[in-house]
Amino acid sequence: MDTKSVQTFMDHPLDFFEESVTTMHSIRRADLEELQREAMIQRFAEHRERIEIVRKLADRLGVTAVDKFDDMVPLMFSHTAYKSYPPALLDNKRWDLMTRWLDKLTVYDLSQVDVEGADTIDEWLDRLEAQTPVQLVTSSGTTGTFSIIPKDEQTTIEGMHIWKMMVFQTFGKEPTDDELNPVVDVIWPNYSEGRFGMTRMVPWMKREFTGGDESRFHALYSGAMDTDLIFLANKMRAAIARGELDRLQLDPALAARKDELIAMQARQATEVPEFVTRLTKQLRGRRVFMTSTYNLMYNLASAGLAEGVRAAFAPNSAILTGGGAKGQILPEDYMDVIKEFYGVRIQEGYAFSEHNGVHFACEQGRYHVQPWVISFLLDPETSEPLPRSGRQTGRFAVYDLINQSHWGGVITGDEVTIDWSTPCPCGRTTIAIEHGITRFSEKKDGVEDKISCAATHEVQNEAIDFLRELGS
Amino acid sequence: MSTFTVPMFVRGQLITDNLVAFGTRLDHSFHAVDPAKHVHTLALRNPAAMADLYAASLEEILDVLQELGQALAFERNSYIQEAYEACLVSNPMSASILRTGYIALPALFTRETMRELAETQVGIDYLEGWVPRRLLDGREIRVRAFGARTLHIPAGNGGLVSGITVLRSALTRSDAIIKAPSNDPLTAMAIARTLRDIAPDHPITRHLAVAYWKGGDKAVEEQLYKPENIEKIVAWGGLASVKHVTRYIQPGLELIALDPKRSATIIGPEAFESEAVLREVARRAACDVGAGNQEGCVNARVIYVLSGTDEAGLQNANRLGELIYESMMGLPDAVSTKPKVVDRTLLEHIEGSRITDDWYRVYGGEHAEGAIIVSQIDEPVHYSTMLSGRVANIVPVNSIEKVTDAINAYTQTIGIYPESLKVGLRDRLPLFGAQRLTSLGYAASVNFTIPQDAMEPLRRMCKWIVDEECEPSRVFPLWQTPDAVRQAVSAH
Numbered sequence: 025m026d027t028k029s030v031q032t033f034m035d036h037p038l039d040f041f042e043e044s045v046t047t048m049h050s051i052r053r054a055d056l057e058e059l060q061r062e063a064m065i066q067r068f069a070e071h072r073e074r075i076e077i078v079r080k081l082a083d084r085l086g087v088t089a090v091d092k093f094d095d096m097v098p099l100m101f102s103h104t105a106y107k108s109y110p111p112a113l114l115d116n117k118r119w120d121l122m123t124r125w126l127d128k129l130t131v132y133d134l135s136q137v138d139v140e141g142a143d144t145i146d147e148w149l150d151r152l153e154a155q156t157p158v159q160l161v162t163s164s165g166t167t168g169t170f171s172i173i174p175k176d177e178q179t180t181i182e183g184m185h186i187w188k189m190m191v192f193q194t195f196g197k198e199p200t201d202d203e204l205n206p207v208v209d210v211i212w213p214n215y216s217e218g219r220f221g222m223t224r225m226v227p228w229m230k231r232e233f234t235g236g237d238e239s240r241f242h243a244l245y246s247g248a249m250d251t252d253l254i255f256l257a258n259k260m261r262a263a264i265a266r267g268e269l270d271r272l273q274l275d276p277a278l279a280a281r282k283d284e285l286i287a288m289q290a291r292q293a294t295e296v297p298e299f300v301t302r303l304t305k306q307l308r309g310r311r312v313f314m315t316s317t318y319n320l321m322y323n324l325a326s327a328g329l330a331e332g333v334r335a336a337f338a339p340n341s342a343i344l345t346g347g348g349a350k351g352q353i354l355p356e357d358y359m360d361v362i363k364e365f366y367g368v369r370i371q372e373g374y375a376f377s378e379h380n381g382v383h384f385a386c387e388q389g390r391y392h393v394q395p396w397v398i399s400f401l402l403d404p405e406t407s408e409p410l411p412r413s414g415r416q417t418g419r420f421a422v423y424d425l426i427n428q429s430h431w432g433g434v435i436t437g438d439e440v441t442i443d444w445s446t447p448c449p450c451g452r453t454t455i456a457i458e459h460g461i462t463r464f465s466e467k468k469d470g471v472e473d474k475i476s477c478a479a480t481h482e483v484q485n486e487a488i489d490f491l492r493e494l495g496s
Numbered sequence: 497m498s499t500f501t502v503p504m505f506v507r508g509q510l511i512t513d514n515l516v517a518f519g520t521r522l523d524h525s526f527h528a529v530d531p532a533k534h535v536h537t538l539a540l541r542n543p544a545a546m547a548d549l550y551a552a553s554l555e556e557i558l559d560v561l562q563e564l565g566q567a568l569a570f571e572r573n574s575y576i577q578e579a580y581e582a583c584l585v586s587n588p589m590s591a592s593i594l595r596t597g598y599i600a601l602p603a604l605f606t607r608e609t610m611r612e613l614a615e616t617q618v619g620i621d622y623l624e625g626w627v628p629r630r631l632l633d634g635r636e637i638r639v640r641a642f643g644a645r646t647l648h649i650p651a652g653n654g655g656l657v658s659g660i661t662v663l664r665s666a667l668t669r670s671d672a673i674i675k676a677p678s679n680d681p682l683t684a685m686a687i688a689r690t691l692r693d694i695a696p697d698h699p700i701t702r703h704l705a706v707a708y709w710k711g712g713d714k715a716v717e718e719q720l721y722k723p724e725n726i727e728k729i730v731a732w733g734g735l736a737s738v739k740h741v742t743r744y745i746q747p748g749l750e751l752i753a754l755d756p757k758r759s760a761t762i763i764g765p766e767a768f769e770s771e772a773v774l775r776e777v778a779r780r781a782a783c784d785v786g787a788g789n790q791e792g793c794v795n796a797r798v799i800y801v802l803s804g805t806d807e808a809g810l811q812n813a814n815r816l817g818e819l820i821y822e823s824m825m826g827l828p829d830a831v832s833t834k835p836k837v838v839d840r841t842l843l844e845h846i847e848g849s850r851i852t853d854d855w856y857r858v859y860g861g862e863h864a865e866g867a868i869i870v871s872q873i874d875e876p877v878h879y880s881t882m883l884s885g886r887v888a889n890i891v892p893v894n895s896i897e898k899v900t901d902a903i904n905a906y907t908q909t910i911g912i913y914p915e916s917l918k919v920g921l922r923d924r925l926p927l928f929g930a931q932r933l934t935s936l937g938y939a940a941s942v943n944f945t946i947p948q949d950a951m952e953p954l955r956r957m958c959k960w961i962v963d964e965e966c967e968p969s970r971v972f973p974l975w976q977t978p979d980a981v982r983q984a985v986s987a988h
Contacts, residue, residue: 080853101851102848104845104847104848105847105848110871110873168878266881267904267906
């Protein structure tokens with residue numbers, strides 16, 4: 025395979041596939057695998073050089089080069105790699121040491137960033153973003169800490185561009201100009217800004233979908249999803265588990281914002297009905313792009329239907345949902361309720377923050393893995409790779425080739441099924457994950473070490489309630 | 497054994513019909529008598545039926561229990577063998593450690609041990625009759641410890657817990673209903689069946705019931721957990737199981753919570769006096785971590801070392817970590833093995849720490865065999881509450897204040913080296929919540945005669961009843977209160 029095309033594939037996959045979803049998912053499996061393998065070899069060599077933690081792991085394992093897909097498995101990270109710092113560093117505002125920790129996880133040099141005087145976690149992260157190309161996403165855990173994933177500007181731009189392609193194009197058809205350059209309003213049933221989880225995507229989404237026109241971006245809540253507040257919520261949960269809530273230290277900077285946060289929480293009571301009205305009245309007939317998790321989509325839909333109203337967007341609108349039920353028990357007909365209320369094409373996607381790319385479900389309900397993501401199934405107990413043939417169920421792991429800012433090897437907490445040998449009847453040639461995806465922790469009745477993206481609203485409220493009680 | 501059946505034992509009767517399937521925590525299933533169909537037979541509705549327990553002297557009870565102990569010998573008792581086999585598929589503990597527990601079971605029932613337990617925790621005189629005392633105001637009191645109708649929810653980590661439950665009940669002349677744990681579904685049953693073989697009509701057999709239901713099964717628990725059926729609940733185990741019992745607690749139904757605890761270790765700077773001392777300290781600490789594969793609340797998890805956090809201090813802490821890991825790998829199979837079940841999330845956190853070598857050194861753990869994580873700052877790992885399966889965290893500290901900060905009501909045992917440090921700390925650590933201070937290396941060496949979880953369970957299991965005798969010539973009679981005072985009282 026010629027070097028130039030491998031390079032384009034791994035650095036600019038959209039150019040490589042000419043911005044066509046159909047081309048992206050029609051590449052011959054054998055050709056794709058060869059392309060992936062070559063890109064993997066190159067990306068590993070580059071990241072081994074540039075990411076300290078990858079180099080150390082490879083050195084410890086005695087790996088200097090990779091060749092076969094399975095060579096990558098011992099080098100993969102689980103979610104813990106992105107939250108392995110001692111949380112005391114955050115409590116003590118040791119941004120210098122936190123920066124040093126994060127520096128080892130990314131190709132970018134963070135050592136020169138001036139973090140002097142930052143007062144909150146988000147201020148520290150803002151400094152890093154202002155002075156380097158990193159774009160930082162935080163996400164939650166239950167042990168009193170949270171993960172920080174160092175993406176960069178290029179991946180966020182390309183990532184959103186892929187979203188746009190995927191939600192508006194139709195597989196098997198040449199993309200029209202209207203699909204390539206849609207003009208839409210964005211509906212965002214979430215906080216209007218933030219650093220935490222999906223809220224970090226807000227500016228990226230605005231850039232891609234509304235061209236920066238704020239009037240076309242419709243968020244449910246006016247507040248921000250702060251990392252500092254989520255950190256407090258996480259610490260509370262951990263302190264309760266240890267029986268030491270009484271010893272929880274509250275950061276004065278956060279305590280000072282108590283009234284502001286309580287006001288934000290109070291506004292939410294009116295924001296929900298206002299939002300339903302905006303959806304069903306103001307945006308009637310408009311072409312929209314909307315994205316949210318199943319449970320938020322469902323909650324809004326059932327609230328609207330109960331009021332006897334429904335959305336009536338332009339037929340060429342696009343809605344993307346996913347994220348599992350996330351702890352909320354949804355009725356069996358939840359998708360019917362969602363479809364009835366929103367009335368337009370609804371697509372389902374599967375994603376996780378440690379890698380780039382949402383994998384969209386086809387008409388058969390199977391999630392087709394984007395071509396730049398190499399899929400692996402691992403034995404859930406031993407983490408040994410399962411055969412890449414036949415129908416297999418195991419722990420899902422990926423090597424994401426276009427990850428340029430951080431390491432692309434990720435072991436997920438999800439159990440998935442892949443039929444490696446039988447092509448999907450939908451016509452796409454890419455690897456297809458069957459629809460039923462479960463988290464191992466849910467299966468085992470065990471402790472979930474992740475507060476899901478959908479649960480964050482409640483978690484944030486817990487922290488605000490705690491602040492309120494402290495003051496009274 | 498791939499599956500097994502759990503009968504129900506109701507006061508000498510064995511019920512084996514109406515079987516339904518249940519799952520264990522290890523993806524196995526077993527059959528047990530349908531609790532919903534038989535729950536009404538479990539309780540002793542008529543408290544007067546406990547009178548027969550008082551017709552037997554303690555010596556007679558000890559005779560039966562002693563015979564029971566001898567009959568529980570692992571090699572000879574097929575019920576116990578079956579209980580062991582059931583644990584092999586339902587319990588995360590490995591075979592050799594489970595076996596150790598069963599081999600130790602008869603020793604609980606030796607006469608001197610039982611007498612020591614009764615005498616130390618209650619006082620045999622109080623169990624056997626009315627103990628008189630004259631009070632300053634002239635009254636004669638006589639106090640006796642009575643048994644109670646008690647439901648037990650024992651932990652499933654080893655057969656000894658079921659053994660001590662039966663023993664405590666018999667010594668206090670209680671009526672016992674034991675809810676068998678899913679991870680040890682047959683040990684209490686085996687003891688009950690052995691008891692029936694030896695003494696089918698003895699009151700202690702007739703006041704013992706053993707059944708399995710799924711913890712939290714409202715259909716069973718709402719019917720059974722009522723003051724008219726039981727007076728006390730002794731609940732061992734995890735937060736969830738103890739917490740869900742609390743909803744049934746009300747006047748007339750008391751909870752004795754042997755609730756979830758974690759244990760810690762404190763090692764003084766004396767450990768680093770010589771290589772020989774350090775090796776001895778490491779061997780002892782390894783035993784506190786690894787014994788019973790760290791399944792117990794007594795096991796060490798976070799090990800505070802007063803090594804200091806300067807470079808020399810960290811070097812010492814790391815060396816200790818390396819030696820503890822080595823010693824742990826060398827523990828005898830009867831005490832500790834490679835864990836059968838490991839927490840996957842914990843392993844992921846260990847790998848996270850391993851690659852974060854600015855802050856942590858990790859010894860072992862690459863094959864889920866156990867690991868020692870040495871913090872390179874004076875803070876435990878953020879996942880310290882997950883430590884299990886022979887994984888401990890060494891935390892070097894500069895001063896003891898850092899340690900006391902970490903002790904709370906969830907802290908059960910603290911293993912301490914050297915003894916002088918323990919003496920220096922013993923008046924302080926309890927203020928923060930510590931409940932048992934012991935010599936390093938003995939955390940997992942449990943003697944049931946001592947107080948447990950900051951109380952004496954045997955004493956709590958008793959109802960302390962008083963008979964007062966007030967002779968008006970010695971005890972001032974209220975009815976002779978002078979008028980003025982009387983008026984004041986009534987006006988008030």
